[in-house]
Amino acid sequence: MDAELFPRARAEIAPGAVHLPDWLDPDAQRELLAACRDWARPPAGLRTVRTPGGGTMTARQVCLGWHWYPYAYARTVVDGDGAPVKTFPAWLGELGRRAVAEALGPRGRTPAPYEASGTPQSYAYDIALINFYDGDARMGMHRDSDEKSPAPVVSLSLGDTCVFRFGNTRTRARPYTDVELRSGDLFVFGGDSRLAYHGVPRVYPGTAPPALGLAGRLNVTLRVSGFPVTEPVV
Secondary structure, eight states, X not given: OTTOSSOOOOEEEETTEEEETTOSOHHHHHHXXXXXXXXXXXXXXXXXXXXXXXXXXXXXXXXESSEEETTEEESBOTTTTOOBXXXXXXXXXXXXXXXXXXXXXXXXXXXXXXXXXXXGGGOOOOEEEEEEEOTTOOEEEEOOOSOSOXXXXXXXXXXXXXXXXXXXXXXXXXXXXXXXXXXTOEEEEOGGGXXXXXXXXXEETTOSOGGGOOSSEEEEEEEOOOOOTTOOOO
């Protein structure tokens, strides 16, 4: 929000979970949005995710690098058009490493026994999940636990403001902290918080920066799979 009385400050929400407001400047937001629009086009484009119980997620999704579906990864859109998943670009991995270094420091705050997983500069980000939320979309409390790597998760927000609920590693219920994420905000969680439950209980329609040209919210989530290059399709 422009000309705030008190600019929003960096905040550590839990050990290893850090919110950096306004991390992407307006130009960087527009560039990332343009890329998301390209990725959303078919084949292997934006889709509705269906759960094993027959329900559907209200946020629509497109994947890069590895295709996520509940609750596994594949190299093709096995629950959609069957096309090969789109390539994860090198520049997006560099953005993820810079985000972790700025949020968590040079060691990434990765606790034992994961010291061998390296520093932010060595994290091989190779998955992006891009979720699009309209005004009615939500995301239930869940953990990002389908990867084999303990490297931090990087979350970038574009468009409408949302309530991001960040919880604990034991249960979907309290204790949790509600954080307001606006366009350009960065949220990183790793270390002791890598497997914390989190979700999006609310989106505020019409709150995106007008100059961005986006109605709704995009969330770009970067992860390190930890999968071998020859990992078979599951």
